[in-house]
Amino acid sequence: MAVGRSDTLQELITILETMFGETIIGSDINLVKHLFYSLKADQREFPFDYEGEKLTSVVEEVSEDTLVLYVPYLQPKGILRARISFEILNILYQFEVVLLDFWEDHVRVKIPSELQAAAFRKNLRVAVDDLFMNYVILYRSLSGGERELGKNLSVEQRFFHLMKEIKKDNPSLKLINLMVTEYILGISKDYEIVFFGPGKDGGFFGDFIKKYNRSVYVPDCSLIKSYIGEEKDPYLDNFRDEYLRLNQTRGQAKADEFFRELQKEEVRNFLISYIVTPIRLFNDPIGYVKVFSTAMDKFSIVQQQALYIEELGDILTYALTKVYIRQENFRNEEAVTRILDISMNGLLFEIEDERTFNYLKKHNIIKMFIPISERNLVLRGEVVRFLEVGSGKYQLGVNFFDSNPDDMVFLQHYIFSKKMRILFE
The missing domain is CATH 3.30.450.40 (GAF domain)
Known part of the structure; x- marks a missing residue:
């Protein structure tokens, strides 16, 4: 195990070892490799931060001590380090990785030898496939961005x-x-x-x-x-x-x-x-x-x-x-804005209009209407994450900052019941 860990990180590793077993997680590098195997199996997309440029990456190959990542639009800039982050089992991970080789939207990176940053998410996030919403933009300024x-x-x-x-x-x-x-x-x-x-x-x-x-x-x-x-x-x-x-x-x-x-x-x-x-x-x-x-x-x-x-x-x-x-x-009774996942902190939704996607980068304060069972939740939030996922689809992450009375309590019950159904399936 690596030297100089904080108590919190050591506690996290102990919990993970208990969950996965010693044969898989006998050392830090095996734990880290296991995380990347999981990403590859799910074909999970995750952020790739290279010299201030926010790109999206996918694990294509996991070797003994290296990874091959597919990173569309990646342009080498002479810097051989990048930051990646992802979430597995409600735990957020972040690594700084060494870049070894570049070719045609691909990069080979060295697998980190130890956990660098990991933390449990305070509020549970659940994936949904049957939840939709409507929304309107809220006024901050005519030009968007910070209020002038x-x-x-x-x-x-x-x-x-x-x-x-x-x-x-x-x-x-x-x-x-x-x-x-x-x-x-x-x-x-x-x-x-x-x-x-x-x-x-x-x-x-x-x-x-x-x-x-x-x-x-x-x-x-x-x-x-x-x-x-x-x-x-x-x-x-x-x-x-x-x-x-x-x-x-x-x-x-x-x-x-x-x-x-x-x-x-x-x-x-x-x-x-x-x-x-x-x-x-x-x-x-x-x-x-x-x-x-x-x-x-x-x-x-x-x-x-x-x-x-x-x-x-x-x-x-x-x-x-x-x-x-x-x-x-609001054109149809069924909203076309699909929610991908939701937590008490915020949600991730998907749209198919590039103009709206670019407009929300500046006019990013929105009011959301989410019908759940017999209740129509009214939540306000700030769009803080923007992802182009290809095939004409765009994903946006929202942080909540306000809601109608009791709506957050109702949302908490919904998330809990949704998570229980997933556990029992």
Whole structure:
């Protein structure tokens, strides 16, 4: 046995020896090898942490003192150490392994000679194959991730009633549309809301939004520099990038002519200034909002008003994406979101939509509805683990932080009864 173990680790090894017998676990390396045999037999996937890159691995071969792991997308970086972790019989193991050889998504590693880190999981996790859930994303910030105190608090105060509706579990798109329209009318009575679709490509502005996926602001239509000048607004873009692209592909004369004609057309239509901001679903443009002023209005849209419209576009994007995720999950009586395992700490669930998977990496606070027997559990949690498992499937791990009254007690009874049924089968 290895020297210098903590009392807790020694106690764990003693328990394991009692469970498996001395013939299998006569020494640390035999214990460790037994763990990898178990992983190979079950074809269990487990995390492979290599130089900060989180990959997924599977044991393909167990030799006398080495393992062959299949690790898709593994790229050697000159570092010959990696960390692996997995769970067996409600015990979490973690090892640092030495990498011996790389080839075609495979790596040969040296089997650790002793246990390095292991601990009993405080809350029992049970695998399930008949449990489904629905969920909605909860608001943290428009951009997701950590809450941006300055920007997002001001947005919530400025659009108080709109944000109040959006934060509901089931916001009304009709009401959101009415509110957004009222906010736009506070800037100008002249506006367009365009959604792309069959026969509606959005014209020049639609092509620009699809290509660059960002807002464009023209503060003065009488000046060509407002369209293509280098000294553009520090917070909003103009058409300069498109101008430079045309310059390279068609020549400067053609590029100059194109934007001169665009400017002349807009001046003939009495435009003074405008802001065009994209409407997105997830991060994909599906339309745009154009707010403009004309010579009859006798005012120009200033930078602060343009930023106001851009924020409205971001809010509308968040609202549409939230409603889409909810409707996709609640579309059928049987939810398509399958739970793979569950404990008192959290759960692992599986989805098949890559856009939702990537969106949840930032907007990772969710509210879950889990029907168990006669009760519908309502739990809130944070998505903390993201795994691409192939075949168009994605797995996400959630840590619970809140629930409706008594729901955790009911969940505890469910887990206990589920575990007892497994033991008696």
